[in-house]
Amino acid sequence: MQKLNELALEKAKTLLANGTVARVLGWKKGELGYDLEPAVFYSESDLEGFIYNAFSGANLSKYLIEESKKEGKVLVFLKPCDSYSFNQLVKEHRIVKENVYTVGIECQGKLDVKKLKEKGIEIVDGVIENVDDVTVISLGKEYNFVKEEVLLGKCSVCEKHLLSYDEVISLHDKRTPKLDRFEIVKKLEAMTADERYAFWKGELSKCIRCNACRNVCPACNCLKCVFDNDASGIASKANSDSFEEKLFHIIRAFHVAGRCTDCGECSRVCPQAIPLHLLNRKFISDINRLYGEFQAGEDDVTKGPLTAYTTGDAEPSEVFGGNK
Amino acid sequence: MDKLEQVKLVKERSGTDARKCMKCGKCSGRCPAYNEMDVKPHQFVSYIEKGDIDKLLNSKSLYTCLSCFACVERCPRGVAPANVIEAVRQEVIRVQGENKIQAEKVPEMIDETIPQQLLVSMFRKLNK
Amino acid sequence: MQEIKKDYKPLIVAFCCNWCSYAGADLAGSSRLSYPAEVKIIRVPCSCRVNPTFILKAFQRGADGVIICGCHPGDCHYTSGNYFARRRMSLLFSMLDYLGIERERTRVEWVSAAEGAKFSAVMNDFAKTVTELGENKRLEDLRCKN
Amino acid sequence: MQRIGVFVCWCGSNIASTVDVKKVAEVLKAEPGVVISENYQYMCSENGQALIRNAIKEHSLTGIVVCSCSPRMHEATFRRTAESAGLNPYMVEIANIREQCSWIHKDMEEATEKAIILGRSAIAKLKLNAPLTSGESAVVKRALVIGGGIAGIQSALDIAEAGFEVDIVETSPTIGGNMAKLDKTFPTLDCAACILTPKMVDCAQNEKIDILTYSEVESVKGFVGNFKVQIRKKARFVDEKKCTGCGECMQKCPSKKGLNDFNMGLNTRPAIYIPFAQAIPNVAVIDPEQCLKLKNGKCGLCAMKCNVNAIDYTQKDEIIEREYGAIVVATGYKPISLENFNEYGYSQYKDVVTSLELERLMNAAGPSEGHLVRPSDHKEPKVITFIQCVGSRDTSGCGKPYCSKICCMYTAKHAMLIREKYPDTEVHVFYIDVRTPGKNYDEFFRRAVEQYGVDYVKGMVGKVYEENGKLMVQGADLINNEQVVIPSDLVVLAAAIEPSPTVRKIATMVTASIDTNNFLTEAHAKLRPVESPTAGIFLSGVCQGPKDIPETVSQASACAAKVIGLLAKDKLKCNASVAHSDETLCSGCSVCANVCPYGAITYVDKEFRLGGGKTELRRVASVNPAVCQGCGACTVTCPSGAMDLKGFTTGQIMAEVDAICKR
Known part of the structure; x- marks a missing residue:
């Protein structure tokens, strides 16, 4: 997998040097080995900080909203999942596609730092990645894990594949997920209403309204969020009461439904480890069930399920998927 | 029993809303036993609506109605005269506790032209 | 099931589209077909104007039930508004159910301008259902600061 | 600071008997921003309106709340009142304390409390109201009439008479509708053809009227004043301009077994035909299902015979696109199918006919040339029995719950005509009620009984069966309290009428509301009976409800007057309650255009200043206020809340929610 990093770096250098692109959007090394962050590189010397490895989980597509507006082209590395967001943003006219040079890059799932910490790994010196397992080097010691143990939740169920790019860097076939994407949604649906209520009350009451979820979400790309807009009637900077958490997260999920x-x-x-994706996935599962399979971002033209209809759609009284 | 109570009971038991009747008489126009009846099908609906139950309790129509339900089938307003008749009949049988047909008399009643079903239905209808 | 206070009266917000359901409510009125005073109607041009935030806000402010009424599918004054509303409300209600909020507290009904009797019947039924559910504890709990 | 006036109406005792109007006025006076609160017996009366006008001027009010009847009733009235006192008409809110309060609640305390809450909610909304101005749109000076029966014909003639162009679109090959099939008309007994055909000719000759027969409305887009309509002109395989209507082709056509629709299928017609002698246009049409040439390419006799080369087997359907300012729906009716009424034997016995079939049997231009004979053996019937209310007033699900209105009169007419022409014929009529309100109507019916000796039997028929070549009509005679059986030669069923089956499709196209019986709904049963609630759509004839010819013609003319009133305007005020995009919030994501049913939203690149002399080109949504109808679909689909609806803003609705939910 080390090879991917070299190829990506090489590609970035070449395209910068021959003037195809003016800058590169990628991941920058951090202090602790696992704390990579998205960054823009303007020159070969800048690129010394570039790295692509098992910690490059961050979705770069949202940064293109700003980067694609600027002079000259920008090179972006897109993992399979990032590319769906990219398409969706192009569909919503938020990215100037002509200004972007896309390089698809192989991804066998990224690591969850929280899970590593749970296993006692605080500092990462290096990582050796294979398709199905990974070795993390920490303070001179090597730790080997089966992927499922340490993958980010989103990666362990990822079925996304490489969409069309200007170029692709890929050496291996993508691993197939061993878990069902909707498993937990189904589990929740099977609970009683009381159990579900207790579950969500427990989870959502952890929310500190840091807005990280909103800031990172590629679908949350409004110029000004309704929660920051006094005229919306629901503006709030913090949760004044615990209902607000629900209001915030339901509305956020609803606003991105069909676009997520x-x-x-x-x-x-999420610093509080709230499984927020379960809200979005509930909408996705309902949409698939009620209106036919739909994957946002699969292309950049198809109308979303909430801006379309059929005359024979299910009635709101008959849509409940779960237990009562 | 109180008369009013009895009327209410018959109405309830019949499950029919006599007020829906628009007095067209189609039930009586259709009835195959019309000529055998002293109180006609449409009058059952009319009397029960007016609360005049005595005429119905003493009517011989209770035993001449064939329960063929033609009146119910064709009523344009969804009223069911035969159900009223049946409800009144129940009332009479319950009050008097006397069977209007005896099993031993059945053989002599058998007639080639009468369908077997009719006898069975009559037996069910006129006995407790 | 929680215990219901003796003289408990729920608070119900009904969003009615101007062309069918609001007119249906008017017809219920002119036909003197009563329904509980706890039902308060908010007029919107079309069921597709109902934003999920209105519904959540109503619950947050103390409503015990929210009902959205629109033209029958196919009869929307604006051709397609209720079709969009139908999808939106389907997903929203399913989500509220997923969060463990009683699904009977939300409802969508299609009531035409000619269906005064239906309007009254629907409101009576909904008010009855919500009364039986009792106070909106699930959301009231959430409203309490602790 | 807002200065709000509250005006609580008693509506005589309609509101005041269940709502303590004085208390409502008093309590609402204490609401912040309210400077005056009055109550009055009839706010909508001249005095009531004067009270509002004076208060607006005297207290320099910035907005008013009227607690009264439904806004659907008097919102427009009070907006005009406000406007005449110099206030923007959109600074008016109505609290509906009649239909949604006093009329449905009995308890005074409860109703008063609710009225106060509804008042508060209106005040809360009003505080966020902004003065609105409506845009203007031009009016296309042309009307479309859908349906070419007597209703459509009369509306079209009246509109054309006023100088406006009008198109009639008719699905069948000729105009004339059901009335053209009738023999005589009540209560004067003049012949239908004598009064209808001159009108049909007038239509054809009027330069302002364009008749599109054998055509269907395919789609309707746009809005009042600016409808864009696609019309499918079905291939008739005959060139309308060339055909002279000589009828030679009909003589020669070898395929003569088609059922003659015009004669209610009582006889047959050739594959190429002109529906009847006075058809307008008097042009042949080929039935493609029946024509040998079109079906298997072998024949072509009509083309050979035609002197003017009018036959064109290659003709295709044609789509015509036209623009109109107003649309009249005049789609008419048809008798219901009698499959649910087997007891009358319609499907079993040839001599059980419907009244419309009898019209053809008695019509001089009908299959028996006006000689009344029974369909089975062409013999003169000696005993004729009529059965009324077949499928009318039927709530059992077999028929229609309403009274078809015309049957009592036409049955009396039939009975009378038969007794007049064939005095030795015995005529019986089974009826439930005889309903003959109208000028000279009851007199007409009594003449049938008193002068012509028609036997009216109060009661319904239970069944019709055949015995010894006679149709035995068994029914109840409720007056004599006996069951009667009348051996008859001909039985005539007064079948209920129902709206034409095309009406639902048309209603959907023009977004007009329709009731459970498929009759189009009028904007107001008493005050706006010829208009649909959808602006620019007008109702003429039976499509709105059962009615006879005199009534249909009156309504058709009333409808025309409304159309003329609309077309006479050069500009129309647009709906002021339109969507509007806040460009500082809009990110141009384009989801809103996906849900707009009118295509009112477009996107433009606009330059925004970023500060420091920098600018940015950004894509933003822009709403065309002349096209937007104000449904608000876009406002909910917009994630950023940039899109809002004037008059029903998110803030306003939230304020109403707040006011209602405040405990």
């Missing part, structure tokens, strides 16, 4: 590509960034960045 299930990239899972919301849950990845």
Whole structure:
């Protein structure tokens, strides 16, 4: 997998040098080995900080909203899941597609830092990645894990494949997920209403309204969020009471319903580890069930399920999927 | 029993809303036993609506109605005269506790032209 | 099931589209077909004007039930508004159910301008259902600061 | 600071008997922003309106709340009142305390409390109202009439008479509708053809009228004043301009077994035909299902015979696109199918006919040339029995719950005509009620009984069966309290009428509301009986409800007057309650255009200043206020809340929710 990093770096250098692109959007090394962050690189010397490895989980597509507006082309590396967000943003006219040079890059799932910490790994010196397992080097010691143990939740169920790009860097076939994407949604649906209520009350009451989920979400790309807009009637900076959490998260999920590509960034960045993607996935599962399979971002033209209808759609009284 | 109570009971038991009747008489126009009846099908509906139950309790129509339900079938307003008749009949049988047909008399009543079903239905209808 | 206070009266917000359901409510009125005073109607041009935030806000402010009424599918004054509303409300209600909020507290009904009797019947039934559910504890709990 | 006036109406005792109007006025006076609160017996009366006008001027009000009847009733009235006192008409809110309060609640305390809450909610909304101005749109000076029966014909003639162009679209090959099939008309007994055909000719000769027969409305887009309509002109395989209507082709056509629709299928017609002698246009049409040439390419006799080369087997359907300012729906009716009424033997016995079939049997231009004979053996019937209310007033699900209105009169007419022409014929009529309100109507019916000796039997028929070549009509005679059986030669069923089956499709196209019986709904049963609630759509004839010819013609003319009133305007005020996009919030994501049914939303690149002399080109939504109808679908689909609906803003509705939910 180390090879991918080299190829990506090589590609970035070449395209910068021959003037195809003016800058590169990628991941930058952090202090602790696992804390990579999205960054823009303007020159070969800048690119020294570039890295693509098992910690490059961040979805770069949202940064293109700003980057694609600027002079000259931008090179972006897109993992399979990122590319769905990219398409969706192109569909919504938020990215100037002509200004972007897309390079699809192989991804066998990224690691969840929270899970590593649970296993006692605080500092990462290096990582050796294979398709089905991974070895993390920490303070001179090697730890080997089966992927399922340490993958980000979003990666362990990822079925996304590489869409069309200007170029592709890929060496292996993508691993097939061993878990069902909707398993937990189904489990929740099978609970009684009381159990579900207790579950969500427990989860959502952890919310500190840091807005990380909103800030990272590629579908949350409004110029000004309704929660920041006094005229919306629901503006709030913090949760004044615990209902607000629900209001915030339901509305956020509703606003991205039919547009959410299930990239899972919301849950990845949540400092309180709230499984926010389960809200989005509920909408996705309902949409698939009621209106036919739909994957947002699969292309950049198809109308979303909430801006379309058929005359024979199910009635709201008959749509409940779960237990009572 | 109180008369009013009895009327209410018959109305309830018949499950029919006599007020829906628009007095067209189609039930009586259709009835195959019309000529055998002293109180006609449409009058059952009319009397029960007016609360005049005595005429119905003493009517011989209770035993001449064939329960063929032609009146119910064809009523344009969804009223069911035969159900009223049946409800009154129940009332009479319950009050008097006397069977209007005896099993031993059946053989002599058998007639080639009468369908077997009719006898069975009559037996069910006129006995407790 | 929680215990219901003796003289408990729920608070019900009904969003009615101007062309069919609001007119249906008017017809219920002119036909003197009563329904509980707890039902308060908010007029919107079309069921597709009903934003999920209105519904959540109503619950947050203390409503015990929210009902959305629109023209029958196919009869929308604006051709397609109720079709969009139908999808939106389907997903929203399913989500509320997923969060463990009683599904009987929300409802969509199609009531035409000619269906005064239906309007009254629907409101009576909905008010009865919500009364039986009792106070909106699930959301009231959430409203309490602790 | 807002200065709000509250005006509580008693509506005589309609509101005041269940709502303590004085208390409502008093309590609402204490609401912040309210400077005056009055109550009055009839706010909508001249005095009531004067009270409002004076208060607006005297207290310099910035907005008013009227607690009264439904806004659907008097919102427009009070807006005009406000406007005449110098207030923007959209600074008016109505609290509906009659239909949605006093009329449905009995308890005074409860109703008063609710009225106060509804008042508060209106005040809360009003505080966020903004003065609105409506845009203007031009009016296309042309009307479309859908349906070419007497209703459509009369509306079209009246509209054309006023100088406006009008198109009649008719599905069948000729105009004339059901009335053209009738023999005589009540209560004067003049012949239908004598009064209808001159009108049909007038239509054909009027330069302002374009008749499109054998055509159907395919789609309707747009809005009042600016409808865009696609009309499918079905292939008739005959060039309308060339055909002279000589009828030679009909003589020669070898395929003569088609059922003659015009004669209610009582006889046959050739594959190429002119429906009847006075058809307008008097042009042949080929039935493609029946024509040998079109079916298997072998024949072509009519083309050979035609002197003017009018036959064109290659003709295709043609789509015509036209623009109209107003649309008249005049789609008429048809008798119901009698499959649910087997007891009358309609499907079993040839001599059980419907009244419309009898019209053809008695019509001089009908299959028996006006000689009344029974269909089975062409013999003169000696005993004729009529059965009324076949499928009318039927709530059992077999028929229609309403009274078809015309049957009592036409049955009396039939009975009378038969007794007049064939005095030795015995005529019986089974009836439930005889309903003959109208000028000279009851007199007409009594003449049938008193002068012509028609036997009216109060009661319904239970069944019709055949015995010894006679149709035995068994029914109840409720007056004599006996069951009667009348051996008859001909039985005539007064079948209920129902709206034409095309009406539902048309209603959907023009977004007009329709009731459970498929009759189009009028904007107001008493005050706006010829208009649909959808602006620019007008109702003429039976499509709105059962009615006879005199009534249909009156309504058709009333409808025309409304159309003329609309077309006479050069500009129409548009709906002021339109969507509007806040460009500072809009990110141009384009979801809103996906849900707009009118295509009112477009996207433009607009330059925005970023500060520091920098600018940015951004894609933003822009709403065309002349096209937007104000449904609000876009406002909910917009994630950023940039799109809002004037008059029903998110803030306003939220304020109403707040006011209602405040405990």
